[in-house]
Amino acid sequence: MPIKLHDSLSRETRELRPSQPDGVFRFYNCGPTVYAPAHIGNFRTFVVNDVLRRLLELEFGQAKVRHVRNLTDVDDKTIRRAREEGRPLAEVTKQWTAKFHADCQALNCLAPHDEPTATGHIREQVDMIDVLMKKGNAYRAADGSVYFKVSSFPGYGHLSRVHERELQPGSALAGKVHAADADEKEDVSDFALWKAHKADDGNNAWDSPWGRGRPGWHIECSAMSKKLLGDTIDLHTGGVDLLFPHHENEIAQSECCNGVPFAKHWYHSEHLLVDGKKMSKSLGNLYTLDELVAKGFSPMAVRYTLLMGHPRKQLNFTLDSLHAAESALKSLRSFRNTLQTTAGSTTPGKGAKDFALVIPTLEDDLNTPGAFGALFRELNQIHSTGLFPAHAAELLIEFDKILFALGLDLAAPVPAAKSAPAEITTLAEKRWAAKQAKDFAAADALRKELAAAGWTMLDRKDGYSLEPLKK
């Protein structure tokens, strides 16, 4: 079944298919700026793109998907961070790149096939700017910066419908408040391709035909996409906030330089809200993966939570939803164990249609909550009708395919139980002894004592474990 995905440019849901004769599907996902830990809003986009990547692999074959995600390692924020910490830029970005990779791995995201960096592709960016200069789409301003001339590209604004917008009085552009370099530009809409060196940049500058400086933000994606995937790619993705101006500017640069359409398909995932509001430092509702893990949640529950809402709708993230995710994962784990136990070493049967709707639901515009619904509906159905070994063996294969598509690793570590203090283990030992002696009255009294101290005992045949009481 073909994968259908909403296209931000045409505003239609269209089939995804490779456009090149080699049958390789090429997609570019705008990656993070590495100057701080990414927050879970960032990860919503990367997790959604990861599900997409997995579906593409299932559809076209593992070898027929090429996934590129960049790392922005030179811009205002990274340079400012390095300056504030008195460290070289490369050291700062290396640190946060490593952290980003660790978080991605914890969230079970497949690594992109290429992860190019802006500083690693200065020459490609300069070359591209050079072409734009020669074609008359760019100009060098008095300060040595190079700007893209928006009026030279008639297609500008189609993606974001920028022409249909009215500027809010007092907005940055209308008031030129933020446009520190506005005087250098011919038009406020023009954007920087090359930024002339300033004192604040320190030694983070490169030579170019227009003098020392550094690339503007937008050009890196155009240049690296061209180098690694070609002039026309099959899909370009990112968060909604990148739709304008970032992606609009990428289209302008790439199409003016290459003379062919930039991306066949555009996809934007919506924002994650926290307690009904966009995450922001000022509201204090910004979460990183580490903070959630510190609260006792597993990274897999975070991943599950990020997939609980439709990717093109704002998703309201709460701690309650993390609890829900943790419980849901537990059910899935338990179900898989049942399948495994029942199946044993039986040869899988053929023809079961139990999970037939899950992947197709996912393939219909990445309807992750719909897919979870279909999954649990089937799961309940199977529970109530019972299982034969051959059936279970077959279902196990299907179930694992679904887990792969969603990127849920049920074997991933769950939060380690806190170890109990000595007085608790003493009580527990006493209770266990009482139970073995069948002194149930004493055992029950000790259970109550433990509960009062905030602990519960989970009995097994051969022993017990201790867990802190929930709430």
Added chain:
RNA sequence: GGCGCGGUAGCCAAGUGGUAAGGCCGAGGUCUGCAAAACCUCUAUGCGCCGGUUCAAUUCCGGCCCGCGCCUCCA
């Protein structure tokens, strides 16, 4: 002000012109000395409000109310 998205059970959240998936929580039950786990059952005559179209609307159309996002370097 402009552009866009949304308002579905206590919470989260799919979906459809023909009478509401699923998860969490909660209640009852089976099973276990107890507890936990697992499994079973139950939980919106209702889908922001008011009109309209229709045999039939939560789903289409119009108006209104409320919320959220974006409006030049934030995933």
